[in-house]
Amino acid sequence: MTSKKPAARNKSGKTKPEKKTRETRESRETKETKETKETTEAQETREPTETREARVPPQSAPPEREVAVSPAVHAADRERLLHGTHHDPHSVLGAHPVPGGVAFRAFRPRADAVTVVSADVRAELHDDGDGFFSGLLPLTGIPAYRLLVTYDGTAHETEDAYRFLPTLGDLDLHLIGEGRHEELWRALGAHVTTRQGVTGTRFAVWAPNARGVRVTGGFNFWDGTGFPMRSLGATGVWELFVPGIGEGELYKFEITRPDGSRTLRADPLARRTEVPPATSSIVHVSRHEWGDAEWLARRADTPVHAAPFSVYEVHLPSWRPGLTYRQLAEQLPAYVSEMGFTHVELMPVAEHPFGGSWGYQVTGFYAPTARLGTPDDFKYLVDRLHQAGIGVLMDWVPAHFPRDAWALAEFDGRPLYEHHDPLRAAHPDWGTLEFDFGRREVRNFLVANAVYWCEEFHIDGLRVDAVASMLYLDYSREPGQWTPNEHGGRENLDAVAFLQEMNATVYRRCPGVVTIAEESTAWDGVTRPTHLRGPSGFGGLGFGLKWNMGWMHDSLQYMSHDPVHRRYHHGEMTFSMVYAYSENYVLPISHDEVVHGKRSLVSKMPGDWWQQRANHRAYLGFMWAHPGKQLLFMGQEFAQGAEWSEAHGPDWWLLDPAYGAEADHRGVRDLVRDLNALYGATPALWQLDTDPAGFEWITGDAADDNVFAFLRRDADGTPLLAVSHLAPVVRHDYRIGVPEEVPAWAEVLNTDAARYGGGDVGHPEPVKPEPQGAHGRPASIRLTLPPLATVWLRPA
Structure with missing residues (x-):
């Protein structure tokens, strides 16, 4: 007979050694x-x-x-x-x-x-x-x-x-334990596999604090009692191979916490989920056959910073509300190609429970949102964009995650993905939790996730959200709410190390992929290689590009002023050139600038409707000529007047011929299409984007005239002249100094053209230089500057 009395336990929950006198x-x-x-x-x-x-x-x-x-x-x-x-x-x-x-x-x-x-x-x-x-x-x-x-x-x-013997090998467990498993999604999660001639699903999950883990799902009527998993040693990984379970099965993990209570959790590495608000994970097998080999083969031919890079930012659920991934694949590539953008940037695609977060509060880091279809449906969309010659960027959110009780928060009963210090764990702005970047397994979860999207879904770039909130220990925190680092500073050294590891790993494994930082401070070396140290003593973060939030803020502030007051704010348009070559920049007019009472881009502009549209067009012409890449959020390409809402998306009806003033919006759309076409065909606008040799001011101090004029040059020295006149008057015979080696200048873009909805003040014939000096140059040309317009000229 054996004793029915349970084995004694110590405070940690482990079984105590039995005494020699006890029956053993x-x-x-x-x-x-x-x-x-x-x-x-x-x-x-x-x-x-x-x-x-x-x-x-x-x-x-x-x-x-x-x-x-x-x-x-x-x-x-x-x-x-x-x-x-x-x-x-x-x-x-x-x-x-x-x-x-x-x-x-x-x-x-x-x-x-x-x-x-x-x-x-x-x-x-x-x-x-x-x-x-x-x-x-x-x-x-x-x-x-x-x-x-x-x-x-x-x-x-x-x-x-x-x-069955364990399905995870010693190498997998060693790499997981070291936090260096760069293909973590192949080891953890749910995988249909065959063992000893038997087909089933292998389940594996990291839960080091759990006293026990069981698999539960539709296949056992959501009772995991008879499906306990085994612990694979000190790694904290639990594993079970369940025969007969295949693709499409719903499942979760039932975790017994250290205190003996139980919690039901979705799989952190689930590759497919139920449609929210349902929260189960789904066993997934990919069957998509890629057709973008040609795109991938040439993707790395030219570094991104030295190539055309014009981005259309899209919120997939609201771009054309109601469309699935596959339906989007029939419409989005055609529209983006027609408009001439080189890339789309998708607002977060990873699964998230609350649609109103726009995807920025992620619970399923390895699963495309099921709202629009399956993971293979999303692959189909990416594939079709590539076949149309369009790169695909994706917003990636490693800064924080929501507190949902079925997801990552206190996953196994104790802080696991979040920091153990509640002050470090709680994000002060969004009511979410910050990742513990100092824990190697958490870094591994995120680094492997970045690689996963690039390798499994052929994503061409990751725009990393809220980098500043990761970099600073005192981000949005008051004194007493944060603890300095080991050097007494406010830098989050763990986050720095994580971002460096992520960038180095992605660039090593995925040729031609670019990482982009949304970093809103003046952190030194965001786009510096990780092995190079700057004045701050830190190595570079290793990003390929950085959003230029300073340019965005300053230039929009300038444009919001009535033209009569703009002379007092002239520096807001020129200051960006003081630091333009400190990083590799993207100029973003993103979703953040057209929501929450900030108004749409055209609605930020002063004046009547004609002046608002003219300002809008002139600003876009200035933006496309300015050093840096371009990003424009959907709806702004045709001067949508209302703020964006995820509930209904862009007001496409404004482009309908049945609408009486359709030329107002069609004209702006045609301008953006022409801007992209000229941009791609003019190396001076992108070839030396990160080289000061590619830019020369003609005049940056004509504040009283509201005029900005500069040259852009390509690697051969061929120039493009951009002149922005942001006053609502016509200026005749306005003299601009130019290089004397150019015999004549032809107007190639005028945002005041009639086809764009302007007054059609321009230069139909080439303009020849005169030997009269201006702006420190021996030759000059006389231009008629249209009101509230940008004009581009290049050698005739």
């Missing part, structure tokens, strides 16, 4: 029997099941000297299995050589009967109560067997999940 397994078995068992178990560990089965005849009689023991699950193991706190159910359940033969043990709650079936054996197991069944068969080896389980009089034949 050693007192129940002879020394010879124990040695036989240990030898057999060692062979089990070293040899695959198939080898053991082939080596031993299935029904050989056991040696007579062995004394049979009870095959029933011992009381302590039974108690732990019932309460979901067993760390090694495979050592108890399944088939095990014991003195007297092979013990078969099954844990099938609510089953009426369990029978072991093999080629030569059919034996019903004894019902031990509480869903446990056991039997001792006089065999010397473990046969290939199945279980016949009877529920309510109906028998179901199935494989025994507890007869």
